[in-house]
Amino acid sequence: MTAREPMAMPSGLALCKHCGLLSKLMTTHETSYCLRCGNELSFRRHEAIQRTWAFIIAAAICYIPANILPVMTSITLTGAEDDTILDGVVMLYATGSWPLALIVLIASVMIPMSKLFALAYLLVTVQRRSLKSNRERVQLYRIVEFIGRWSMLDVFVISFTVALVQMKPLMAAQPQTGIVFFAAVVVLTLFAAQSFDPRLIWDSANSMENRNE
Amino acid sequence: MPDNPVACPDCDLLQHIPLLPSRGKALCCRCGKVLAINKPGGNERTLALAIGAAIVFVIANAFPLMGISAAGREVDTTIIGGAWAMWQEGNQLTAALVGLCAVVAPAGYIMVTMVVLVAARRYPSVPSWVGELLHWTKLAQEWAMAEVMMLGILVALIKIADLATVVIGLGMFAAGTLIALLAAMAINFDPEEIWTHVQWTDDGARLLANSTQTIDYQEAKK
Numbered sequence: 001m002t003a004r005e006p007m008a009m010p011s012g013l014a015l016c017k018h019c020g021l022l023s024k025l026m027t028t029h030e031t032s033y034c035l036r037c038g039n040e041l042s043f044r045r046h047e048a049i050q051r052t053w054a055f056i057i058a059a060a061i062c063y064i065p066a067n068i069l070p071v072m073t074s075i076t077l078t079g080a081e082d083d084t085i086l087d088g089v090v091m092l093y094a095t096g097s098w099p100l101a102l103i104v105l106i107a108s109v110m111i112p113m114s115k116l117f118a119l120a121y122l123l124v125t126v127q128r129r130s131l132k133s134n135r136e137r138v139q140l141y142r143i144v145e146f147i148g149r150w151s152m153l154d155v156f157v158i159s160f161t162v163a164l165v166q167m168k169p170l171m172a173a174q175p176q177t178g179i180v181f182f183a184a185v186v187v188l189t190l191f192a193a194q195s196f197d198p199r200l201i202w203d204s205a206n207s208m209e210n211r212n213e
Numbered sequence: 214m215p216d217n218p219v220a221c222p223d224c225d226l227l228q229h230i231p232l233l234p235s236r237g238k239a240l241c242c243r244c245g246k247v248l249a250i251n252k253p254g255g256n257e258r259t260l261a262l263a264i265g266a267a268i269v270f271v272i273a274n275a276f277p278l279m280g281i282s283a284a285g286r287e288v289d290t291t292i293i294g295g296a297w298a299m300w301q302e303g304n305q306l307t308a309a310l311v312g313l314c315a316v317v318a319p320a321g322y323i324m325v326t327m328v329v330l331v332a333a334r335r336y337p338s339v340p341s342w343v344g345e346l347l348h349w350t351k352l353a354q355e356w357a358m359a360e361v362m363m364l365g366i367l368v369a370l371i372k373i374a375d376l377a378t379v380v381i382g383l384g385m386f387a388a389g390t391l392i393a394l395l396a397a398m399a400i401n402f403d404p405e406e407i408w409t410h411v412q413w414t415d416d417g418a419r420l421l422a423n424s425t426q427t428i429d430y431q432e433a434k435k
Contacts, residue, residue: 005243006227008220013227015220018348019408022220037344038414088372097371104368138223138244149358152314156295156358156365157372159311163290163298164281164373171283171376175304183307199225202244 007206009043009199016041045197049123055192056119062184063112069178072158076171084178085109085154107153108182115151115189118144119196129204141198148193151186155179221246255403260330262401266323266394273387274316278366283377291384292316292362318356319395325350326398329407339410347404354399360392 008015014025016034025032025041032041070082083091085108093101118140125137158179165173218227221241230239233251241248273292280289290298292315299308325346332343366388370379 007225008227009225011227013218013220015222015225019344019411020222020405021408022218033414036408036411036413037341037348092368092372095372095375100368100371103364134224135244138246142223149361150364152358152361153365153368155307155311156315156362157368159295159299159307160278160290160366160369161372162302163295164279164288164369165376166288166298167283167286167377170286175299175302175307179304179307183310187310198223198244202224202226 007202009203010206014041014043017045044199044203045195048195048197048200049127051195052119052123052192055188055195056116056123059112059185059188059192060116062181062188063116066178066181066185067109069181070176071154071178071182072161073174073176074165074171075168075174077169082176085182088154088157104154104157107150111147111151112185112189115144115148115193119189119192122196122201126200126204129207131205134201134205137201138198141193141196141201145193148186148190151189155183155186219248221248249405250403252401252403252406255401256330256333256406258401259326259398259403262394262398263323263327263330266391266398267327269387269391269394270320270323273384273391276384276387277382278384278388279370279382280380281373281377282380289380289382292388314356314358315362318353319359319391322350322353322357322395323398325353326402333407333410337410338412339407341412341414343407344411347407350402350404357395359388359395363388363392 008022012024012026013022014032015022016037016039018039019034019037021034021036023032023034023041025043033039034041067085070084071088072083074081074083089101089105089108092098092104122137122141125132158175162173162175165171218229220227221244223246224241224244226241226243228242228248230249233239233249235251235253237251238247239249240246275291277289277291278294280287282288293312296308296312296315299305299311329343329346329350332346333339366385373379
């Protein structure tokens, strides 16, 4: 990191998270408000590291029942069958639509897990004040932000399957507890990504610079 | 305007945005974040698209997406039907989430965007409540997941296609059109242009008088 890359926080400037106005923020006063939109100003997102960790840990805990518990029961004339998320993927693969099986596998299993690992990696490197590959880490964060919503896929799949397959006693589909945990994982990882502040990645370079001066 | 420094929201680097040509983009020189896009007439187009999206949204929700028939019986569902089925089966939390992402957030996004754009035509001084609503458009956009819902419906259809005959309804075509219109709205919408005309808060003026904050760059230019 070369010196003389002026950043807003060391210059006492804060970007309003609502309207994007750059204002001087006085640290001597308890709270400052944006002059344009009246919202509270801060240099970084509030308690970004702690909040992101909290959401990640909560999501990781929910991830286990989300994958172990059945998400749906299919009732046919021959009997009832409980399906987990992975069973759904296997079923799609077995019926010959492997591209769809792959999409569901990526959206439901791989995206939530890689989001958790990616955010944990970002947090650990920020906390260890890493100076390496800042640009790549910001890009990783942008990918996490962008793909997060696609994990909602399976929640919609189950909802519409349940809505359509209602022909008792011929066949029926019922949602099971697993889907609640799965939905919780999706929402918690979305919150985790929103809580993190990518500017923290660049702060360690700045504090190193100050130390050397 | 080009003289005011901006801070990159992703890396906090202070930099100046040059005058952009039409459809021109300014990227952060350190992290590559898009800092500004010049969209001449973008908000006019967004308003037109939003009116179209509102009409298509009503059609998409009023008509069945699809139906299945097996052994002489038929069942069909609308968009809200997906959330309703979840609710009835005792899964209220998931039902609420599906309802939010499939119906409430897209509807809110279209409606609030329309209100903002109509109010912003009271150029040059836009009332400050428009700024508050701009925040809501951002929030609604984050939770509107029409495109994810569409893919979910397709996966559900292929799963069911083995068990029963599937009939595609008018709602499905409308939902497809809605996704295209929502994407076009997001591309054309230019909240920055509206913010530059929003009236500053009374609070801001009072704080300025009490000198809690020094005059910032934007104010100094006026």
